[in-house]
Every structure is written in structure tokens, then in C-alpha cells.
Amino acid sequence: DARVTQTPRDKVTEMGQEVTMRCQPILGHNTVFWYRQTMMQGLELLAYFRNRAPLDDSGMPKDRFSAEMPDATLATLKIQPSEPRDSAVYFCASGLVVADDRGGNEYSYNEQFFGPGTRLTVL
Amino acid sequence: SQKIEQNSEALNIQEGKTATLTCNYTNYSPAYLQWYRQDPGRGPVFLLLIRENEKEKRKERLKVTFDTTLKQSLFHITASQPADSATYLCALGVNTGFQKLVFGTGTRLLVSP
Numbered sequence: 278d279a280r281v282t283q284t285p286r287d288k289v290t291e292m293g294q295e296v297t298m299r300c301q302p303i304l305g306h307n308t309v310f311w312y313r314q315t316m317m318q319g320l321e322l323l324a325y326f327r328n329r330a331p332l333d334d335s336g337m338p339k340d341r342f343s344a345e346m347p348d349a350t351l352a353t354l355k356i357q358p359s360e361p362r363d364s365a366v367y368f369c370a371s372g373l374v375v376a377d378d379r380g381g382n383e384y385s386y387n388e389q390f391f392g393p394g395t396r397l398t399v400l
Numbered sequence: 401s402q403k404i405e406q407n408s409e410a411l412n413i414q415e416g417k418t419a420t421l422t423c424n425y426t427n428y429s430p431a432y433l434q435w436y437r438q439d440p441g442r443g444p445v446f447l448l449l450i451r452e453n454e455k456e457k458r459k460e461r462l463k464v465t466f467d468t469t470l471k472q473s474l475f476h477i478t479a480s481q482p483a484d485s486a487t488y489l490c491a492l493g494v495n496t497g498f499q500k501l502v503f504g505t506g507t508r509l510l511v512s513p
Contacts, residue, residue, distance in 0.1 A: 319503055
């Protein structure tokens with residue numbers, strides 16, 4: 278039963294500390310997404326990778342957040358330094374983009390598979 | 401401004417009834433729309449996808465409609481069961497050079513026995 282895994286599941290840290298969250302996407306998927314979920318904002322896209330290349334990280338605060346995919350089985354999201362306003366649940370999702378001959382753009386109608394999330398609390 | 405609106409108040413219905421959830425959007429031109437279910441402490445799980453050229457899609461007790469003129473999608477669960485209690489998220493598939501999902505904040509559904 279293929280699934281996205283995330284570690285840690287829970288993280289409590291103090292303001293100013295570095296936080297690293299890890300994600301193992303489903304084998305064979307070529308896209309990885311990082312989302313942040315809060316009660317106020319809902320699910321917000323932070324970063325998007327396709328074939329391990331970052332395509333969009335416009336949703337991330339650049340000065341403190343960074344996302345990487347060192348290999349096809351691992352995606353990381355790092356916050357340094359962390360702040361209390363970063364407290365949220367962070368989800369990783371993976372999916373399969375299928376090229377669609379539609380004006381040169383790629384479309385994927387496939388679903389995204391979400392991991393269980395990392396609940397981050399910054400004190 | 402761009403907005404996706406789902407009813408923020410919980411929807412309470414009795415078992416056996418049909419639950420109808422709405423998703424309205426403004427200033428988006430989605431190529432498709434997806435619905436996800438999220439249980440407490442877990443990640444969203446995909447339920448259904450409907451494309452812009454489709455009016456209706458069904459899967460077992462689930463039905464989704466998509467009206468691009470009204471900019472609205474309706475999500476129906478027929479013969480609802482307490483196990484259907486969860487938060488339901490709509491997500492618009494938009495293209496900004498690449499495809500991505502933009503999520504609504506979700507509607508919580510409570511089905512009472």
C-alpha cells in the first residue's frame with residue numbers, strides 16, 4: 278500500500294531554532310508539494326517540485342524557509358530560524374503529472390496523495 | 401481578488417439524508433476541480449475530480465457538479481452515514497505555467513445517527 282511518509286509527526290521547538298521536516302513521496306511520482314495548514318488560512322502551497330527541480334516556491338518566506346529534493350525518495354523543508362507564527366501543520370503531497378498537449382502547458386488531472394503531516398509548535 | 405469560499409460553519413445532518421456542500425470561487429479559471437476529505441489529525445484524501453467541460457461526476461454515493469458560469473461546485477453525499485463525518489475541501493486546478501491546486505478552507509460535516 279503505497280503512501281507518503283513524513284517525519285517527524287510532531288515537533289515542539291523554541292523560537293530561533295532550526296527545524297527540518299522530511300518527506301518520502303510515493304515511488305514513481307514525479308511531483309512533490311509542500312503545504313502549510315492553519316485554521317485561519319487553510320492549506321497554502323509553499324513549494325512545488327517536478328522531477329526533483331523546484332518549479333515554484335513563491336508561497337515560502339524566502340528569508341527563513343528552504344525546500345530541497347536531494348534525491349527522488351526524499352524532500353526536505355527547513356525553517357531557520359523558526360518563529361511562533363510558523364506554528365502549523367505541514368503536509369507533503371506527491372502526484373504524477375501527465376503531459377497534456379494543450380497549448381504547450383502541462384496539465385495533471387491526477388490526485389495528490391498527502392502524507393500524515395508534521396505538527397510544528399514554535400514556542 | 402481571488403477567492404475560494406466554502407461554508408465555514410459545520411453542516412449537521414441526520415443519517416440517511418443527503419449532504420450538500422458548496423464551493424464558490426471568484427477570479428479563477430480552473431481547468432478542473434477536486435474534492436478531498438480530511439479527518440482530524442490526518443492528511444486530505446482525494447475523492448473526486450471534475451473537469452471544466454463536465455457537468456456532473458458520480459462515484460458510489462458521491463456526486464459532484466461543476467458550473468463554470470456560476471463559478472460553483474456542489475458536492476453531494478447521498479444516504480449519509482456517521483462515518484462520512486469529516487471536513488471536505490474543494491481544490492481548484494489552476495495553471496500558472498504549471499498546474500497547481502488552490503484549496504478552499506473546507507466545510508465540516510457532522511452526520512448524526
